[in-house]
Amino acid sequence: MLFQPVREWLQRVVNRLMYGKRDDPYAVLSHLGKRLESTLAPDGVLPAATRTVQEALKLPYAEIQLKLKEGFETAAAAGDPVDDTLRLPLIYGGETVGRLILGTRAGEGSFSPEERRLLENLAHQVGVVAHATHLTNEAISLSADLQRSRGRLVTAQEEERRRLRRDLHDGLGPQLAGLTMTAEAARDLISTDPERAQELLGHLMERAQDAVSDVRRLVYKLRPPALDALGLLPALRAHADHHNDGGIRVTVEAPGALPPLPAAVEVAAYRIVMEALNNVSRHADARNCEVCLSMNEESEMLIVEASDDGRGIGEDHKPGVGLSSMRERAEELGGSCIVESAPFGGTRVRALLPCVQDVADETGIREA
Numbered sequence: 204m205l206f207q208p209v210r211e212w213l214q215r216v217v218n219r220l221m222y223g224k225r226d227d228p229y230a231v232l233s234h235l236g237k238r239l240e241s242t243l244a245p246d247g248v249l250p251a252a253t254r255t256v257q258e259a260l261k262l263p264y265a266e267i268q269l270k271l272k273e274g275f276e277t278a279a280a281a282g283d284p285v286d287d288t289l290r291l292p293l294i295y296g297g298e299t300v301g302r303l304i305l306g307t308r309a310g311e312g313s314f315s316p317e318e319r320r321l322l323e324n325l326a327h328q329v330g331v332v333a334h335a336t337h338l339t340n341e342a343i344s345l346s347a348d349l350q351r352s353r354g355r356l357v358t359a360q361e362e363e364r365r366r367l368r369r370d371l372h373d374g375l376g377p378q379l380a381g382l383t384m385t386a387e388a389a390r391d392l393i394s395t396d397p398e399r400a401q402e403l404l405g406h407l408m409e410r411a412q413d414a415v416s417d418v419r420r421l422v423y424k425l426r427p428p429a430l431d432a433l434g435l436l437p438a439l440r441a442h443a444d445h446h447n448d449g450g451i452r453v454t455v456e457a458p459g460a461l462p463p464l465p466a467a468v469e470v471a472a473y474r475i476v477m478e479a480l481n482n483v484s485r486h487a488d489a490r491n492c493e494v495c496l497s498m499n500e501e502s503e504m505l506i507v508e509a510s511d512d513g514r515g516i517g518e519d520h521k522p523g524v525g526l527s528s529m530r531e532r533a534e535e536l537g538g539s540c541i542v543e544s545a546p547f548g549g550t551r552v553r554a555l556l557p558c559v560q561d562v563a564d565e566t567g568i569r570e571a
Contacts, residue, residue: 248335249332253266253280253281256329258281260318260322262305262306262308263282264282264284264288265281265306266303266304267279267280267304267333268302269300269336270299270301270337289313291303291305291326292326293330293334294326303325303326352534355535356535359535375417375418378414378417382407385403385407427470435473435496436457436461436496442477443494446492451484451490452491453493453494454493455495456494456495458495459497461505464558467536468505468557471536471554472556475532475533478528479552482550486513487513487550489512489514494507495510504556505558506555506556507552510551511545511550513549515549516542516550529554533555533556536557538557
């Protein structure tokens with residue numbers, strides 16, 4: 204009567220020392236839940252889960268890997284790696300989000316059926332944690348990308364302001380000052396030397412025309428005048444006519460009438476198509492190029508595609524300034540731009556430009 208209770212107590216103590224809490228699955232799951240609740244930092248969740256599993260079951264090694272596009276990457280590990288391991292998939296929503304790698308104890312070739320069931324239950328719980336961590340990592344990465352994009356946008360704005368200041372100060376400013384001095388000289392000579400005054404006025408008109416040309420050049424760099432005079436599609440067709448004269452047949456099509464677009468989207472679409480057509484003329488050795496603009500009403504995206512029948516993109520192709528410029532113009536608006544090989548040969552440029560805008564911001568831009 205005394206030996207059996209003492210034996211069972213000793214057996215439980217030995218099992219706890221050798222195998223941890225494998226005989227009490229509820230205690231293991233409860234302990235795991237408490238450890239995860241106490242871990243506040245997002246980057247500490249998976250290490251806490253790994254240590255909890257390794258310590259609760261007295262395992263020599265435990266590792267959690269997250270699934271990435273290139274394969275699996277270690278997110279957390281505890282203990283010393285061993286040769287004999289058990290790999291369990293971490294599943295969330297029917298999709299594999301990672302895997303749990305557990306090392307067997309010394310002297311054991313494998314886990315018992317009871318331990319396998321416990322470990323599978325743990326894998327389900329860890330799968331939820333792994334999915335949440337993966338989403339957190341993606342959110343952090345997107346936030347960093349957004350911050351870098353904002354930094355590039357601010358830098359581009361400051362560079363544009365510096366260019367305008369330089370052009371106005373060094374170019375247009377002296378021209379206007381010279382026009383003023385010439386006009387004053389002509390005014391003083393009207394009564395004493397009319398012929399000289401007329402000659403100065405003639406020079407004044409020529410220099411005024413040069414100043415107007417400089418103003419137009421500055422305005423064109425800010426926003427192409429053709430967009431205001433013609434609209435997006437007619438402006439693109441007018442630009443395509445120049446390439447048609449060069450021996451490339453360029454067509455610009457739109458399946459339906461485009462709705463009113465934000466000014467920034469119009470400029471981005473126009474510049475992207477211009478750059479795509481320039482690349483076709485210089486590098487593609489193509490005979491035909493088709494530009495298509497369409498609107499996705501559900502996502503409120505303007506889809507811009509330019510496809511040619513040229514030689515396509517080589518394997519050793521490296522993006523140049525033009526391709527980077529197209530991508531940056533799309534990313535500044537929160538969109539994307541990819542350059543890829545067309546299905547039937549040639550090259551295809553596909554840009555997605557979001558058309559959602561803040562009315563107040565747009566009004567402010569137009570007023571400015």
